[in-house]
Amino acid sequence: MQLNRQLSLTDAVLLIIGNVIGAGIFTTSGFLAEQLSHPWLFLGIWGLGGLLTLCGALTYAELAGMFPLAGGDYQFLKAAYGPWAGFLLGWLAVWVINPGSIAAMSIALASYLQGFLPILGAISGKLLAAAFILVFSWINYRGIRPGGTTQNLFTFGTIVLLVVVILAGLLSANGDWNRLSAPGPMPKIAWSHLFGGPMIAVIFTFSGWFASAYIGGEIRDARRNLPRSLILGTLCVTVLYLAINLVYLYARPLHELAGAENVGQLALEGLYGSGAARWISVPIMLAIAAGINATVMTGARVAWALGENGGVCRALRRVHAGYRTPAVAIACQALLAILLVTFGTFGQLLSCVVFVMVLTSIASGVALMLLRWRRPGLARSYRTPCYPLVPLLFVGSYLLVLVQIGRGQPWSSLWGVLMTLTGVPFYLWGRRHPRPAECSGHDADGCGAKPVSKSTL
Known part of the structure; x- marks a missing residue:
């Protein structure tokens, strides 16, 4: 049984926006203001980050056009390097990255909601986070359309409130456009510094x-x-990112933003007072909720694709007979996320896999060039413009970031690599227990998978 093709282009665009925008855009700018002393450097790094991310999107666009399947990077790496590469990425994503991200965002949402509604303070933050995980997982378990509609509502609400904040900020008479200039020439900055902490922060604010x-x-x-x-x-x-950072500079001098963890609140206080600043929590909560739903949705599809390898992950490929969703994958993901919330280990795990996550993006960028060379006749509905410049810019910039992460966090990076390699024995075991015959082929319309009845879960 195939997964159900019900999502439109609008659904897909809103999924990306909701998956990217989170609390980071309301906090990261304070760190950047501390690292970059000129307003145009501050705005410029957001523009540069957006340009490099666009290079990544243009690169992935060709890959996605070739492999319009569930799994994303999993499919790209498998096609370019072999099943082992896709399996190792999927292994880490299924057991660490996706449930850890869901756990972290659920805890953050619980914290923001308790701060906004003090009546919820009597409820344990972990219990509230677990409830969020169960609710979003249940919505996505019930079908791709309920999950997509939920995503659209939260993302559209986030966009509307961000646009309101941007327009209200720029139209306020309490800001000062002179804050976009600074006395003296723009200071020189080393590339090693720019692609260190500042660019790492920007790239991860764009992640997703x-x-x-x-x-x-x-x-x-x-x-x-x-x-x-x-x-x-x-x-x-x-x-949206460039516009909101323009509001920050219009509202406050760069030196006042430096080091602030609540830049969005600080900017609104400068423009409209402390009463208005409290409401910045609303778009943050909507953005985090959209991120949780998006990760539940996308993470389960990686697990489903991983199940096609057979072996220890075979059960993850089972599709619900009625809802046409990867039901077992969604349930396992929810259980892992709740366990991570309960034991509070997601922070340590996620810090260890940052290196591998960036390495995966680099490997996918290189995969495009390998497939152009090895499989030139493969059907491509889209071709990356200015090839090979665009993928080289994407791969090169991420490689610089990877080196900085490795130098700054050597032991965490090593642990991330070792965690990935724990999948090797399971991959080798899976090769001796190949996927079922009914799923031996996988075309662009999805692979047939064994249905699971409503009574299974």
Whole structure:
């Protein structure tokens, strides 16, 4: 049984926007203001980050057009390097990255909600986070359309409130456009510093721009709509990020933003007073909720694709007979996320896999060039413009970031690599227990998978 192709281009674009925008845009700018002493450097790094992310989106657009399937990077790495590469990425994503991200965002949402509604303070933050995980997992278990509609509502609400904040900020008479200039020439800055902490922070604030590639098996006319969604979603986020940071500078001098963890609140206080600043929590909560739903949706599709290898992960490929969703994958992901919330280990785990996550993006960028060389006759509904310059810019910039992460966090990076390699024995065991015959082929419309009845879960 196939996954259900019910999502439109709009659904896919909103999935990307909702997966990218989170609390980071309301906090990261304080760190950047501390690292970059000139207003145009401060704005410029957001523009540069958006440009490099767009290079990534253009690169992934060709890959997604070739493989409009569930799994995203999993499919790209498998096609370019072999099944082992896809399996190791999927292994880490299924057991660490996705449940850890869901756990972290659920805890953050519980914290913001308790601060906004003090009546919830009597409820344990971990219990509230677990409830969020169960609710979003249940919505996505019930079908791709309920999950997509939920995503659209939270993302659209986030966009509307961000636009309101941007317009209200720029139209306020309490700001000062002179804050965009600084006395004296722009200071020189070393590339090693720029692509260290500042660019790492920007790239991770943009992270998630590839979300639609993970649900390619459920997007209508995927060969056409997947590339479009990656490009449009990335452009929308870049415009919003540049605009909100322009508001920050209009509201406060750069030195007042430096080091602030609550930049959004600080900016609104400068423009409209402390009463208005409290409401900045609303778009943050909507953005985090959209991020949880997006990760539940996309993470389960990686697990489903991993199940196709057979072996220890075979059960993850089972599709609900009625809802046409990867039901077992969603349930296992929810259970792991709740366990991580309960024991509070997600922070340590996620800090260890940052190196591998960046390495995966680099490997996918290189995969495009390898596939152009090895499989030139493969059907491509979209071709990356200015090839090979665009993928080289993407791969080169991420490689610089990777080196900085490795130098700054050597032991965490090593642990991340070792955690990935724990999948090797399971991959080797899976080769001796190949996937079932009914799923021996996998085309662009999705692979047949064994249905699971409503009574199974």
